[in-house]
Amino acid sequence: MKYLSALAATLFALVIWQGIVTLTGLPKFILPGPALVAETWWQNRWLIAEHAWITAVEVVIGLAFGTVLGVITALQLANSRAARVLVQPMLVFTQALPVFALAPLLTLWLGYGLWSKVAMAVLIIYFPITSSFFDGLMRTPPGYLDLARTMQASKRSVLWHIRIPAALPSLASGMRLAAVYAPIGAVIGEWVGSSQGLGYLMLLANGRAKTDLMFAAMLTLGVFSILLHMIVRRATAHMAGEAR
Amino acid sequence: MTLAPDLTISGSATIDGATLFAPLTLSLGAGAWTCLLGGSGVGKTTVLRLIAGLETGGTFSGKIMASDGLLVSDRVAYMAQDDLLLPWATVAQNISLGARLRGEKPDLDRRDRLIKRMRLQDHMTKKPSELSGGQRQRVALARTLMEDRPIVLLDEPFSALDARTRADMQDLAAEALAGRTVLLVTHDPGEAARLGQSIVVMTEHGLTHCEPPHAPAPRSVDDLATLETQGALLRLLREGAA
Numbered sequence: 009m010k011y012l013s014a015l016a017a018t019l020f021a022l023v024i025w026q027g028i029v030t031l032t033g034l035p036k037f038i039l040p041g042p043a044l045v046a047e048t049w050w051q052n053r054w055l056i057a058e059h060a061w062i063t064a065v066e067v068v069i070g071l072a073f074g075t076v077l078g079v080i081t082a083l084q085l086a087n088s089r090a091a092r093v094l095v096q097p098m099l100v101f102t103q104a105l106p107v108f109a110l111a112p113l114l115t116l117w118l119g120y121g122l123w124s125k126v127a128m129a130v131l132i133i134y135f136p137i138t139s140s141f142f143d144g145l146m147r148t149p150p151g152y153l154d155l156a157r158t159m160q161a162s163k164r165s166v167l168w169h170i171r172i173p174a175a176l177p178s179l180a181s182g183m184r185l186a187a188v189y190a191p192i193g194a195v196i197g198e199w200v201g202s203s204q205g206l207g208y209l210m211l212l213a214n215g216r217a218k219t220d221l222m223f224a225a226m227l228t229l230g231v232f233s234i235l236l237h238m239i240v241r242r243a244t245a246h247m248a249g250e251a252r
Numbered sequence: 253m254t255l256a257p258d259l260t261i262s263g264s265a266t267i268d269g270a271t272l273f274a275p276l277t278l279s280l281g282a283g284a285w286t287c288l289l290g291g292s293g294v295g296k297t298t299v300l301r302l303i304a305g306l307e308t309g310g311t312f313s314g315k316i317m318a319s320d321g322l323l324v325s326d327r328v329a330y331m332a333q334d335d336l337l338l339p340w341a342t343v344a345q346n347i348s349l350g351a352r353l354r355g356e357k358p359d360l361d362r363r364d365r366l367i368k369r370m371r372l373q374d375h376m377t378k379k380p381s382e383l384s385g386g387q388r389q390r391v392a393l394a395r396t397l398m399e400d401r402p403i404v405l406l407d408e409p410f411s412a413l414d415a416r417t418r419a420d421m422q423d424l425a426a427e428a429l430a431g432r433t434v435l436l437v438t439h440d441p442g443e444a445a446r447l448g449q450s451i452v453v454m455t456e457h458g459l460t461h462c463e464p465p466h467a468p469a470p471r472s473v474d475d476l477a478t479l480e481t482q483g484a485l486l487r488l489l490r491e492g493a494a
Contacts, residue, residue, distance in 0.1 A: 158325075161353035166353065
């Protein structure tokens with residue numbers, strides 16, 4: 009049923025799209041129709057796949073690093089009042105900076121290659137991961153903590169046996185959010201400076217008025233993001249307590 | 253289990269200058285059930301939490317002493333209205349939680365005996381969400397017994413159960429916790445009349461000691477003296493509130 013409704017929505021969107029193209033008669037370098045985009049996609053499938061692979065690698069590495077960093081930060085924040093006082097305002101401040109503005113800087117520091125894009129993805133997902141897991145760690149049901157106290161549990165074992173497991177559903181929702189954000193980060197990085205990746209391909213196609221190729225690359229990115237979200241959703245189902 | 257001591261708590265508690273409870277002295281007899289009966293907000297849970305060494309949000313001035321002179325708060329087991337079962341852990345893991353939290357090896361034979369005694373053999377590997385309210389409270393009781401402490405603090409553990417399950421749990425708990433110094437905080441006069449070997453009514457004006465029925469606890473639900481005590485307790489509660 010879920011897949012059926014997704015299919016119906018896709019078909020509906022395609023019909024509207026084709027309808028606009030047919031009715032307005034816009035030239036194809038302004039708005040190519042779905043049929044042309046599909047044809048271009050097929051003709052350029054190897055080119056697109058090559059660039060998609062680069063972006064995918066950036067996103068997956070970024071997701072892994074961002075998650076690990078976010079989890080470590082949240083644990084430190086939850087464990088130490090000093091860390092909360094010192095680090096939390098900084099975290100909020102980094103969120104107030106537009107990530108776009110940092111992209112040129114990252115390219116300057118880390119070069120045109122993979123790592124500036126990974127860093128971009130990490131930056132964009134670090135906050136949602138950290139803040140969702142940290143919130144979960146700070147919102148342990150107080151009854152559990154009372155019980156643990158009467159059992160003479162150490163702070164460390166309360167963290168390990170109670171607070172972390174109780175916070176896993178929050179971490180899972182942070183990771184699901186991150187799966188949607190990470191590709192955005194990687195593509196921003198590619199726009200600012202790169203010679204590979206879907207973001208680069210989109211910019212290149214746009215510059216040469218190959219709007220159909222631009223659309224094909226963009227839709228590929230969209231499909232990739234949805235797939236990634238589904239994979240992360242599935243992978244975190246157990247953490248979120250949706251196993252059964 | 254070490255020998256169950258007498259317990260005395262005497263003092264008063266305030267929160268932000270307002271009185272949580274006025275000066276009082278409550279004694280718990282060694283190896284006996286004391287029922288502390290009272291309406292909402294009279295501070296009965298605060299008394300229990302103080303004995304357990306838990307955060308009350310207020311300030312307590314007074315003392316909590318055991319007849320053997322040893323520290324009280326590290327010899328208590330605690331059971332609340334919410335069963336506090338960890339939803340991600342199995343029944344068996346929940347029962348042996350205390351040992352795991354202290355980094356000790358749980359006594360598995362003992363755990364299995366308790367599981368049998370609480371009639372939970374068929375549920376060992378289940379998660380709490382798969383159990384009924386009564387079964388969950390039996391797991392919580394098994395976890396409390398697993399701790400094997402001389403002092404047991406029960407904070408309305410049966411109030412969320414239906415009448416039949418509640419009566420069953422009262423019988424089971426009375427039998428299983430015999431010989432320990434038990435404080436049962438409750439708002440149910442019937443529960444206090446069935447289980448108390450000593451019954452204390454707590455109102456805004458302080459504590460009133462009541463004579464428990466003569467029959468040994470747990471008393472039958474239709475025992476006349478028990479029903480009479482239940483009525484007398486309810487009257488005291490209502491007078492105290494007036």
